[in-house]
Every structure is written in structure tokens, then in C-alpha cells.
Amino acid sequence: MLYSKTTPEAKRRAFREGLTSGRLLRFPGAFNALSAKLIQKKGFEGVYASGGVLANDLGLPDIGLTTLTEVAGRVHTYARATDLPVLVDADTGFGEAMNVARTVQELEDAGVAGIHIEDQVNPKRCGHLDGKQVVDQATAVNRIKAAVDARRDDNLVILARTDIRGSEGLQAAIDRAKALIDAGADGIFPEALRDLGEFEAFRKAVDAPLLANMTEFGKSELFTNQQLEDLGFNLVIYPVSLQRLALGAAERGLDTIIAEGSLRSQVESMQTRADLYDLVDYAAYNEFDTSVFNFDVERDNYH
Template sequence: MLIAEQGFDGVYVSGAVLSAELGLPDVGLTTSTEVAARAATIARQTDLPVLVDADTGWGGPANVARTVQTFEDAGLAGCHLEDQVDPKRCGHLAGKALVPTEDMCTRVRAAVRGRRDDAFVLCARTDARAVDGLDAAIDRARAYVAAGADMIFAEALTGEDEYAAFRDALDVPLLANMTEFGKSPLLTADTLEKLGVNVVIYPVTLLRLAMGAAEAGLAEIRRTGTQAGVVDRMQNRARLYELLHYDEYGAFDAGLAGYLDEEDPS
């Protein structure tokens, strides 16, 4: 809801964040049903298109096809599938391993076959840059487009020249991942647009901001015995109620069942 209010064009549901929300590392421990359920909750709260991280598709070709249909039913606008082996690893960690190119093409073709809505975006992610180098990553991306991918997500690129190389090599939309503390420099949206990137995601930014604030707040309470010293950093009650449209819910109930007393609207 904040993302929409701030005027962004879409919402991204990060697999790493959903793993963290469950108290798990991002090493392929979530299930398709867990991710679909959480993503559906998010999609219901916004009119913006929602893109979700589908990891490796959670199984063989039939599983991938079913995953796509589950996400369609959840109201999502698209997903991305990656070419790591299962269980996968966070894209900016060392020790990643890839499936053969043809196996990933099978994943992509399964997603295409499973898709019922042509507007649902199927994005193929390649982690090959950190494993086999830039040229191999571009070769894989070309193969994934040939298999039916609508968009390419090249993970862990290391500079502007590498984004430009992907743009020169491909005709489909490109997605850039601007995650903090990773291998990619934090380029501005304007810079990425000039490089030919079509979509930019900030997958863990809000979690890191929130967890940093929560950790500092807990430390303050533990140290002083009160939260008084951090109240000025909090979203206040009025702002939360405004964001959640409390007044609209109250007015709806009042119109149907007299929920609010006209003499005491508090």
C-alpha cells in the first residue's frame, strides 16, 4: 500500500524476504503454496501489477506449470524462474550451481504451456554471470528467450557495461536487481533506463530498513527500559490509520449498521 501511495509502477514479492518472514534462510526451503498464499495477500491490497519470485519452480515441468497457474489464480501479474539447481541459493552468495541450459529451457517451456493468460509475464532469471561468466550468461538468456521467456533477469551483474551487453544481445525486456550488499553496484533508475533496462526491483530494501529500525528499537528498550527515546522514529497511529483507510471502513459500517454513534464519532 505504501508502494502504491508513493507512485511506483509495480510490486515485487521477494523469495528472500518471504523466507526471512518465516525465519528461514533463502536456500529453497519455502514451498509454492506458502509463496502463493503470501503473494495473493499482497496482490489483493493493490491495483499495481505484482511480480513474484518463483525460485526454480518447485519441481519438474508439471510442477512448474502448476506453479504458474497457482500464481495466476492468486492475482499476480508475473513470476520469474531461475536456472539454479534445486535447492537454490541466494543469488549473491558464492557456491551457486546451475542446471544445464536445456533443463532450464524445459522449465521455461513448461511455464509457457501452463500459462492460461497471455498477459502473465514469464521472466527467466540466469545466475550464470557469477558461475560461468558474462558470455555464458548472455548465451543462456538467448536460449531462454527462444524457449518462450518474455523477460530476462540477469542476476549479479557487476557494472554498467554488463547491463549494456545484455541490452545489445537481447530484444526482450530486461530486469535489474538493485539489492544492497551484493555484487551489483546500486545504479539509479535513470542510469538503468539509459542502459536499456525496463524493470528495476529493490527486493530486500524495505525488509532491511524495517529490521534495522526494529533491532535499534529493541536495543533501546533493553538498554533504557522504555521506548520513549525512539518514538520520534515511529509511524504514528494517525498515519497508520490513514494508510489503512480506517475512516472508509467506519463509514461503510455506519451506513449499513450504525457502527458509529453520530454524537460520538471517535
Template sequence: MLGVHKSPDEKRHQFRASLFDSSLLQLPGAISPLCAKLIEQKGFQGFYISGAVLSADLGLPDIGLTTATEVTDRGRQISQATNLPSLLDADTGFGEPSNVGRTINALEDAGISACHIEDQLMPKRCGHLDNKSLVSIKDMQLKIRAAHLSRRYNTFTLIARTDARGVEGLDAAIDRAKAYVDAGAEAIFPDALIDEHDFEAFRKAVDVPLIANMTEFGKTKLLSKAALESLGYNAVLYPVTMLRLAMKAMEAGLDAILAEGTQVSLLEEMQHRSDLYTLLNYPAYGTYDKTITNFKVGGETSLVLS
């Protein structure tokens, strides 16, 4: 809509340039198109579309219950709201290698800039939960290869996520990452690393861009931007941060309304109507409407078609 002028391919170029840049690419999780617009307004260079958030938004746990269609459609809505590039969580690719290839094409058509595919077996689990099972290295390589061959835009970035740290150990996770790069992954997302030692070991062993996950209440020590930059990481995700902030604020608001019978005490905690209208670019839509309907023929208003 108004204010969004970059094409999907321009966004894909932007993501790749930022991923290979010397500074750390910070990607907050966008829980909605409106949230994505706020992330853009605040000056971030991109955003993340989390599978855990999409599942939660549907009232479901993050165990692979969402479908490729649901994820693609929501990804399209969020990615089209801004000029920023988007990285989307494609879970296990929604099937076998041929299904993964079709998923990649759907995400390209939806305007997504990049995606990651993980090496879990179904039913999958959040990367910071226990009792996960992994596919074989060969099977994951086949999925990555299918994604690579199916991709129609070389600017669409293919990222492999490995959950092996908590299942097979650090060394095995690194071995898997190297095998995934050999199969065509352009970047690696090692999930549920523990501390600086893990991050440093991965950086020393793997020579493609690395993505850190700074999710709250999980297995990973929360590291600052400066710390991750010093460790040589290329991007960092804050996947569920916005959802957790929003849900906590909503809990407090609902409790106050129940207890007090009014929302008056909450006004200072709310985004003001005027700030929301600014974020939505209300004035520009008013101008746009006038330019459509200001052409008159025979005294009657007519639509301007060109």
C-alpha cells in the same frame, strides 16, 4: 478490500504495459500487504515479492526451503492489498517442468501479475552468493516451455532469471538468456551482474525486456534510475530494501527499550497512529459498516444485502 478496484487481469495488463514502456519500472520489494499499500501510496507503479524476503520472514535462509503453497499464499495476500501489479519470485518453479506448470496456474489464481523462474539446481542460493550450480540449458528451456503452455492468461508475464554470470561467466549468461527467450521467456532477469559493462553487454545482445536487481551488499554495483534507463533496462528491483530498513529500525528500537526501559525516545522515529489509519483507510470502513446496517425493518436493524 475497500479501495482495491482493479481485477487481477487489469493488473496484468498494467504490468505488461509498464514493462514495455520507455521509462524504467521501479519495483520495491513488498514485505507484507501493509508494505504494499505504502508502496502504492508513495506512487510506485508496481512491486516485487522476493523469495529471499519470504524465506527470511519465516526465519529461514534463502536456499529453497519454502514451498510453492507458502509462496503462493503469501503472494496472494500481498498482491490483493493494492491496485498495483506484482512480480513474484518463483525460485526454480518448485519442481520439474510439470510442477512449474502447476505453479504458474496457482500464481495466476492468486492474482499475481508476473513471475520469474531461475536456472539454479537445488539446493539453490541467493543470486549474490557463491557456490551455485545451474541446470542445463535444455532443462531450463523445458521449464520455460511448460510455464508457457500452462499459462491460461496471455497477460501473465513469464520471466526467466539466469544466475550464470557468477558461475559460467558473462558470455555464457547471455547465451543462456537467448536460449530462454527461444523457449518462450518474455523478459530476462540476469542476476548478479557486476557493473555497467555487464548491463550494457546484456542489453546489446538480448532484445526482450531486461530486469535489473539493485539489491544491497551484493555483487552488483548499485546504479541509479537514470543510469539504468540510459543502459536501456525496463525494470529494476529493490528486493530486500524494505526488510533491511525495517529490521534495522526494529533493532534500534529494541535496544532503546532495553537500555531506557521505555519507548519514549523512539516516538519521533515511529509512524504515527493517524498515518497508519490513513494508509489503512479507516474512515471508509466506518462508512461501509454504516451502509450495511442502516436498513431497518419493524424497528430492528437488518443487514443490507443489495
């Protein structure tokens, strides 16, 4: 009932331990607190908070328009809704070294278990768009050093994302990754690798936890969990998938109203009232203190 029973510190320990467990951790991207709860209910290992999703939720493109305050406020609702660790896309850290340090502490206070900081220039853009620019290695390294120095909980996982593959090639990405690990990053998020051969080459070259981004309509192929685990990747994210599924269904529903005049034909594909009540745990709220807050959850016609 209400919020997570697991402390942020415990979630961070679980995330850090999971990265060295030898199994692939699956972090679907939530688009609100309720979807974060659904991810937990379905048995996944964690929740991802995509910068693109957070921007799109405000009706904005993913081009660095969101602020630290907006991101921290929103991901706090994710983190408190679930017992799972939440990994947050912190873009470029919302600035350079001092801004990165503040970003780390704000997101720590929001209850997240991990963040990733990227090496794009400010303002950044979606990692699967053309025309990305990356900062020089010294700047990228300083961002990671600032993030590591700023964290107050040593179990907060700090991943370094590099976008250099798109502009300078695979070897440049491997070299950048090694420098970021030396700077203190707990793992690497190599953005927009192209095929299984590149994923395999990156894994062989970099001795650190690795994140695979399985986003639809992007530069990378979509590999199965088993393929990624066989390669030795530690973490996979599905950053925008749930938002895309939800909006695809919403569009079909709106089209149905226009075409058919009602949603009768779509009811079977909707989440039932019973499932929604179970997800938000209506029964527990009803039982909490009936003398103060009393209502009946009708069992008849419970759908």
C-alpha cells in the same frame, strides 16, 4: 476499502504494457500486505515479492525451503491489497516441468501479474551467494516452455532468471538469455551482473525486456534509476530493502528499550497512528455501513 478494485487481468495488461513503455518500472519488495499498500501510496509502478523475504519471514534462510503453497498464499495477500501489478520470485518453479506448470497456475490464481523462473539446480540458494549451481541449458529451456504453456492468461508476464554469470561468465549469461527468449520468456533477469559495463553489454546483446536487481550487500553495484533507464533496462527491483529497513529500525528500537528503559527517543521516527489509519483506510470502513459495523475514529490526539 477491503481489497484491490483492479482485476488481476487488468494488472497483468498494465505490467505487460509497462515493460514496452520505454520507461523504467520500479518494483520495491514488499514484506507484507501493508507494505504493498505503502508502495502503491508512494507512487511506484509495481510490487515485488522476493523469495528471500518470504523465506526470511518464516525464519528461514533463502535456500529453497519454502513451498509453493506458502508462497502462493502469502503473495495472494499482497496482490489483493494493491492495485499495482505484483511480480513474484518463483524460484526454480518448485521442481521441474510439471511442477513449474502447476506453479504458474497457482500463482495466476493468487492474482499476480508476473513471475520469474530461474535456472539454478534444486534446491536453489540466494542469487548473491557463492557456490551456486545452474542446470544445463535444455533443463532451463524446458522450465520456461512449461511455464509459457501452462499460463491461461496470455498477459501473465513470465521472466526467465539466469544465474549462470557467477559460474560461467558474462558471455554464458548472454547465450543462456537468448535461448530462454527463444523458449518463450517475456524478458530476462540476469542475476549478479557486476558493474555498469556488464549491464550495458547485456543490454546491447539481448533484445528483450530486462530486469535489474538492485539488492544491497550483493554482487552488483547499486545504480540509480536514471543510470538504468539510460542503459535501456525496463524494470528494477529492490527485493529485500524494505525488510532490511524495517528490521534495522526494529533492532534499534529494541536496543533503545534496553539502554533507555522506554521508546520516547524513537517516537519521532515511527509511523504515526494517523498515517497508519490513512494507509488502511479506517474512515472508509467506518462509513461503509454504520448500522452494521459502527465505531468512531477519534480525531483528537490522532497521532
